[in-house]
Amino acid sequence: GAGVSQSPSNKVTEKGKDVELRCDPISGHTALYWYRQSLGQGLEFLIYFQGNSAPDKSGLPSDRFSAERTGGSVSTLTIQRTQQEDSAVYLCASRPQAKGGYTFGSGTRLTVV
């Protein structure tokens, strides 16, 4: 597609349940990022994939968070045993390898009740 697509756009889950968030980057973009934005806050880096290199997981807040990127394209962010503090908008961005701006998706709004 023309842009970065994220699904679902909204997700409400019960505390303790697992959730999966999906990101479809722009075709051909080798770099993919996940960010989290809590209400009224700036963006918090979570994880970064670049081609076949090992991902940079330095921003993941706990071991309940994990992400994978299959075939260098689609990425899934998984949150296990969700907590209320996980409620936020989760944003995905992709970027061409060489240069240019990062294109963000519209995000998934996660609400843990």
Added chain:
Amino acid sequence: DAKTTQPPSMDCAEGRAANLPCNHSTISGNEYVYWYRQIHSQGPQYIIHGLKNNETNEMASLIITEDRKSSTLILPHATLRDTAVYYCIVRVVRQGAQKLVFGQGTRLTINP
């Protein structure tokens, strides 16, 4: 570990130039400055980026000081649709990995 400092809010009259400052005094030689904006409930939108030369595109101009410790984003003729949170970001390069480190941004309000 955001490396930028911005005023939390600014106002500008419609039709005037909006000048948004950013301090990045600890920037390293190979780190780019990026500007994004975020309109309520949307993902961040790319505006412009640069390394050391001034840059201009259809949206804005980016002026980077010679010592690279600060920059200014200029929206030449602000419209009401430019009301948004503007993020000045340094693209950090660490151990070969590149990532954008966001600060709190400047909430720009364009007034009619």
